[in-house]
Amino acid sequence: MKTTQWMTLILMVLVAAFSRLIPHPWNFTAIGAMALFGGTYFPSKKLSMVIPLAALFVSDLVLGFHATMLYVYVGFLAVVLLGWTMREGKTFTRVGTMSLVTSAVFFLISNFGVWMMEGLYPKTAQGLVSCYVAGIPFFGNQILGDLFFTAVLFGGYEAIKKFAPDFAVKASA
Known part of the structure; x- marks a missing residue:
């Protein structure tokens, strides 16, 4: 990989x-x-797994670690795996839909972690439902953030590929 391509990836992680x-x-x-x-x-x-988790870890070094970290990291790994399904055939609709799907997957995994690890809810079906209901306000912001940043990243990268191809990285399976 060229230095310019590495710079593109590193910049994205830092952002x-x-x-x-x-x-x-x-x-x-x-x-x-x-x-x-x-x-x-x-x-x-x-x-593809290491770089997003590195961004998460770098920010966790500043923000602090918590009991549900394993679930958060697993949730983001699930998002990466779903991204693998889009290596071919990226369309506006498919990217937008997958952004919504991955928001939901992360919400389900991370809130399950809160229910399991935090001791805020009884370990019953009702406790799990209560945990998910309490997470809904955060979920709304997550959907908006995921849609916004997905548009910025995917749209921006497609523009880079078109107008500055030396900075683009070719995906491989």
């Missing part, structure tokens, strides 16, 4: 990590979109 560190509405960050983007565009499947 995603930074989006968690600046003041923002709860869950309105670039991390979910970065995970989807990574699964779709990064040149190797291994790299």
Whole structure:
């Protein structure tokens, strides 16, 4: 990979990590979109998993660690895996739909982690439902953030491929 291509990837990781560190509405960050983007565009499947998790980890070093981290990281890995399904045939509709799907997948996994690890809810079906209901306000912001940053990342990268192809990274299976 060329230096310019590495610079593109590193810049994207830093922007995603930074989006968690600046003041923002709860869950309105670039991390979910970065995970989807990574699964779709990064040149190797291994790299597609490592780079988004690196962005998450870098920002967690500043924000602090918590009991539900395993579920958060697994949730973002699931988003990367769903991104793998979009390596071929990216359309506006498909990218938008997958952004919504990955928001829902992350919501389900991360809130399950809150229910399991935090002790805020009884370990019953009703407790799990209560946990998911309590997470709905965060979910709305996550959907908006994922849609916004997915549009920025995917749209921006397609523009880079068209107007500055030396900075683009070719995906491989």
